[in-house]
Amino acid sequence: MRLILMFGCLFAFFSGKAQIISGVNFDEIRENISDTSSSYYYPKLRERVLQKDTSLTHQEFYHLYYGTVFQKYYYPYGTSNAKKDFLVAYEKHDYEKALKKGDTALMQNPVDLEILLKMSISCLKLERNEEKRYYGKLYYSLLDVIYYSGDGKYAESAYVVISVDHEYHIAGDLGLRVTNQQLISDCDLLTFSKKDQARIKGRKKIKELYFNVRMPLMSLSNSFKDADLPDPDDGEE
Numbered sequence: 131m132r133l134i135l136m137f138g139c140l141f142a143f144f145s146g147k148a149q150i151i152s153g154v155n156f157d158e159i160r161e162n163i164s165d166t167s168s169s170y171y172y173p174k175l176r177e178r179v180l181q182k183d184t185s186l187t188h189q190e191f192y193h194l195y196y197g198t199v200f201q202k203y204y205y206p207y208g209t210s211n212a213k214k215d216f217l218v219a220y221e222k223h224d225y226e227k228a229l230k231k232g233d234t235a236l237m238q239n240p241v242d243l244e245i246l247l248k249m250s251i252s253c254l255k256l257e258r259n260e261e262k263r264y265y266g267k268l269y270y271s272l273l274d275v276i277y278y279s280g281d282g283k284y285a286e287s288a289y290v291v292i293s294v295d296h297e298y299h300i301a302g303d304l305g306l307r308v309t310n311q312q313l314i315s316d317c318d319l320l321t322f323s324k325k326d327q328a329r330i331k332g333r334k335k336i337k338e339l340y341f342n343v344r345m346p347l348m349s350l351s352n353s354f355k356d357a358d359l360p361d362p363d364d365g366e367e
Contacts, residue, residue, distance in 0.1 A: 151316075151342050152280040154196055154290045163197040172197045179240045180233075182264050188274065195241050195275045199292050199345045203238050206293040206346040210238050216245060225252040229261075241272055241292070243299045273303055280342070285317045288340035294318065297341045306336060316344040 149156035163172035170193040178186060179194065186194070198204055216231035232249045235242065246269040253262035277300070279290040291297055297318055301308055305328065310321040318341045327335045 151344055152286070152288050152290045154279050156196065156199070156345075159193055159196050160200055163193055163200065170197070172201065176240050179268065180237060182261075184264060184267065186271070188271070188278070191271045192275050192278070195272050196290070196292065198239070198241050199349075204292075204349060206349055210235060212238055213242065213245060216248075220248050220252065223255075225255045228252045229256075243269060243272060243293075243296055246272070247299070273299065276300055280340075282339035282341065285314065285340050285342075288317050288342040290342045290345075292345050294341075294343055294346055297343075300341075301339075304336065313343075314340075316342055316347060318343050 149160075159170075162168050162170040163175070165171060170190065172193070175186070175190055175194040175197070178190075203210075212231065212235040216228055216235045219225075219228040219231050229249060229252050232245050232252070235245050236249075239245075246265050250262050250265035250269060253259070253265060276289050276291060276296065280287040282289045289297075289300060291300075297320060298308065301320060301322065306320075306322040307326045308320050309323050312319045312321075319338055320341065321338045322336055324335045324337065329335075
């Protein structure tokens with residue numbers, strides 16, 4: 131009953147809002163990634179990633195990352211069989227197999243940060259430096275997209291993520307240890323340990339950061355299908 135009430139409240143809160151969240155205009159993104167003549171057309175961006183194209187711009191990464199919420203495979207609270215196979219091989223230190231399984235998993239979700247980071251590490255272990263740099267570049271370019279979405283200081287300027295686990299990649303990149311996570315409306319508020327943070331002259335230690343998780347929350351239930359929300363994209367090349 132509590133879960134049903136939560137979904138009902140979320141629906142009422144979200145349904146009347148335009149799809150502009152913090153610094154991310156999802157309405158514009160949806161239009162751009164659906165335009166076959168645009169350089170932001172999602173199937174083209176996805177194919178460039180799979181072909182290991184190193185020339186993607188920040189705006190192309192922006193459309194790739196946030197455009198993923200419109201794809202039929204977008205399900206941020208689940209783990210595909212392909213990803214499970216990848217993680218099993220990675221944990222067994224079978225890095226050759228992990229890379230093969232990882233490529234398959236990325237075909238389903240080219241912006242999975244956990245896979246990209248561990249693919250880069252796998253390449254490092256195998257001394258495949260060019261591929262290591264590629265996966266590393268892709269990983270940090272997607273982190274940059276999240277950093278540019280807001281400043282994380284307030285709910286209104288929260289970092290916008292399309293998966294809750296991406297919050298922890300940002301925290302890890304900043305060298306922060308999470309001590310608490312709290313859902314406030316459509317934002318996760320992460321609190322960090324200050325004593326674990328290195329002292330840097332001229333920079334205050336970070337106590338907390340806001341992450342907008344509206345898109346992951348809205349993916350939880352198909353009962354929201356009639357709301358003003360992204361519909362899955364059926365068209366792939």
